[in-house]
Every structure is written in structure tokens, then in C-alpha cells.
Amino acid sequence: MVQHRGQRPGLDRDPVGRPEPQLGAGGQAAEQLAVLHPELAEPPGQGRWQVAKCYATAMPQSVAAAAGVPWFVPDEQVTTEIDGTGHRAAKVAALRAHATQIAVDVPFFALADMVGQRIDAHEYYTLLAGPAGPPGPGGRELDLFGGL
Numbered sequence: 001m002v003q004h005r006g007q008r009p010g011l012d013r014d015p016v017g018r019p020e021p022q023l024g025a026g027g028q029a030a031e032q033l034a035v036l037h038p039e040l041a042e043p044p045g046q047g048r049w050q051v052a053k054c055y056a057t058a059m060p061q062s063v064a065a066a067a068g069v070p071w072f073v074p075d076e077q078v079t080t081e082i083d084g085t086g087h088r089a090a091k092v093a094a095l096r097a098h099a100t101q102i103a104v105d106v107p108f109f110a111l112a113d114m115v116g117q118r119i120d121a122h123e124y125y126t127l128l129a130g131p132a133g134p135p136g137p138g139g140r141e142l143d144l145f146g147g148l
Contacts, residue, residue, distance in 0.1 A: 035128070052148050053130030055080065060124055067118055079132065080125040080141040088121045095119065 033040065035054055042048065064072035084091060095104045102109055108116040125144070133146015141147075 051129070053144070054128045055125040055144065056128055058124045058126040063120075063122075063124065067120075069117070073126065077126055078124045078140060079127040080144065081136070081138065082123045082125070082142070082144065083121065084123060085121040088119070091121075092119060 035056075058078045059069060059072045060075045060078045061072040062075050064070070092104065092106060095102050095109050102111060103114065104119075105116075107119050109119055110116050127141070131147035133141040133143050133148075136142040
């Protein structure tokens, strides 16, 4: 069962009072539904849909402070850090492929709210459900598929 707001300490509200975890741009309803009710994605006649792991994106407070970003979660709430340094060019290309949804002006991008965000090579997540993978040197998972 995927846990959601009210079931995990520290995930109820962010520092400015928004519900946590934020699921996609602005907490879009379809993304919230997919996380809270994965069984709705079951292929007809193929049995129960099994979700092995579920993550929410997370911006660690220490990283947000260094970047001047006003939204964050406490560092200890971040369970996973992915180093995408070798894939940054592909990430920029993927962002540019969504030109109707994302404005890109390297090293920044903006969603519909037009709030500029730095295109970072590192991505951070909070594991909401499923087994944690082995921790790396900093104590966080380094592989989204670890533990499976």
C-alpha cells in the first residue's frame, strides 16, 4: 500500500504550507491519483498491478539554500540522490523536447509558472513505498532500482 499525507511524519506540509509530497508540477491530480491508487492502472484481465517502489521528487534544504530556491524538504527526509552528471546534455534535450510545457534557457528552465530553476545534474527523491536500496557513502540510495 502506498502511504500518503498523514501517514508519514514530516510529509504533511512543506515550509510554506503546501501539501507534501509535491507530485509533479503543482501536484497535478492525475499524478496524485497514480501514486495514491496505482491499482487503477491495472491492465484489464491481467490481475493485480504491483508497484515495486514509489518516489516523490524532493529538494534537500541544504541544496535549496545554496541555490536560493524557496521550496525544500528537510535533508533527512531525502532518501535517494541520483548523480546524472554524465547525462546532463540528454536531460537538457529532453526538457527542450517539451517546448509547449517547459521554457529552457541553459542553465535554467521554467514550467508554466515561469519561475526559473537551475538545471541540476543531481536529482533527489523521497522513497514513499517499497524497499530501500543499499546506501551510498552519504547514506542515501544511489539507484532507483536498488533493493528490487
